[in-house]
Structure formats: C-alpha cells, structure tokens
Amino acid sequence: MTALYIDADACPVKAEAERVATRHKVAMFVVSNGGLRPSQNPLVETVIVADGPDVADMWIAERCGPGDVVVTGDIPLAARCVEAGARVLKHNGEALTQANIGNVLATRDLMTDLRAADPFRQGGGKGFTKADRSRFLEALERELRAAARV
Template sequence: MLPFKLWVDADALPKILREVIIRASDRYQLEVIFVANQNVGITPSVRIKSIQVMQGADQADKEIVDRMQANDIVMTQDIPLAAQVIEKGGVAINPRGEIWTESNIKARLHLRDFMDTLRGAGVQTGGPAPISERDKREFSSSLDQTIQKQKRKTA
C-alpha cells in the first residue's frame, strides 16, 4: 500500500465518482476512507473503509482533519475543509478535479463567504451544476495525476 491515503468527504459525494475512486484504489493499491454522517453504501475491503460520524454540521470534516496526515489526499467540495487540509500538509481535490492550493484557497474562501452573505440577504444564487461525464473524466485524470505526484513525493 502507498504511504498516503485518500480521504473522501462522502456526505455530498456525487455517486458518479464512486467508481472512479474505487478503480483508483485498485489501480494504485491506495487506501481510501469514505467519511460521512450516514451510511454511504460502500462495501468495505482491505483498502476501502467507511467511517460513519455523528449527525451534525461539519462532523465528517472534523473527523477527516483529525485523522489525516501530511501528504494524504482529501476529496471534498467543502472549501473550509480544503483550507484545513492544505494547512495540515495534505492535498485537496474537488469533484470536478480542481486542486486547491495555498495560492488559490484564500480567494475561494472569500468568494464562498461573499456568496453566503448574498444568500443571507435573500439573493437566490443557485448551486453548482450536476457532475457531468466530462467532469467525471476531469476528476479521474486529476486524481491519477495527484496520486502519481504524491507517489513520487513520498518515495
């Protein structure tokens, strides 16, 4: 097994990405941990685990940050969680394959806070579009590249 893990913030995991993550686990012999406050319907195996946390805001996020190590990869669409992952030395990737870094996370946090302010004022901002097949391919490619990079980094 690789010296790093893939943590999945599974509370809002698009189902279309589960197979991509499981195939990556098989291909790279990578341990994957799905973390959610509900049963995510993942069949555990030697490399694939599932942790169910208590109900409540950000419980899965807290569990991931508490357990992850530097160089671990975290798949999340939660920007504050991504910021904590980066701060702890991990790599954060979103469901569309974008890698969040120290150089882009602050701008994302500011934009998120601005959108929260607009929603709080009653403005309808809409949400992200559903994950498409193209997004799935982008995520798969980005995840492969990230795993390869972490393999070289930790070798």
C-alpha cells in the same frame, strides 16, 4: 504511506475514486454520518461518524497530512486539509492548494453573503457533467502519483 480521504456526503465520484485508489493500492477512507453501503474492497474503509455539524469534516482534518489526498466539496474542510499539508481535490478535479485556497474561501463567503441578502434568489450551481467526472479522474491519478513521491 499515502491515504485517500473522501468526504462522502453528496460525493458524486466515490466509485471512480475507489477504482483509482485500488489501482494505486492506496487505503481509502469514505467518511460520512451514515447512509452509505460499505464497499467489499479491502482497501476501502467506510467510516461512520456521529451525527452533528462538521463531524465528518473534523474526522478527516484531524487525520490527513502530507502525502495524503482529500476529496471534498467543502471549502472550509479543504482549507484545513491544505493547511495540514494534504493534496485536495474538488469533485470536478479542481485542485485546492496553498496558492488558491484563500481566494476560494473568500469567494465562498461572498456568495454565502449574497444568498443571504437575497432570499428570493433561485438556482444553484452548475450540474455535474461527464467532463467534470473525466477531469476528476485525471486529477486524482496525478495527485496520487505526486503524493506517493512525498
């Protein structure tokens, strides 16, 4: 049975994911260490984990597997979920797969090193756009359909 796992801390597409999950009648787990308003939707379970580094990530990684979809911007978590056989999407709709997760991890590590080497480096990533939201909705629809066939 397909499940949708949302790494909810700083996730800009929780409401969109809930709409798609409801349409597909898929159980959705919104996982964080607190501060979220629980949904009244019976298909959505809000999971509050203990405070601590990567506790929500561990909860998701220990439960996801083939036929599941995970939404996260956390690349190490994404790698663990891909390894477990889950389908993984970033918030902008980019799919993380066996074919690209190694390069994505390497790029993340390189950027972490560059930021550490230059403490005066300013700015962050790109802002989240309407186009990102639209790509996410299309990608989630596609991944839930594919997961249901597993």
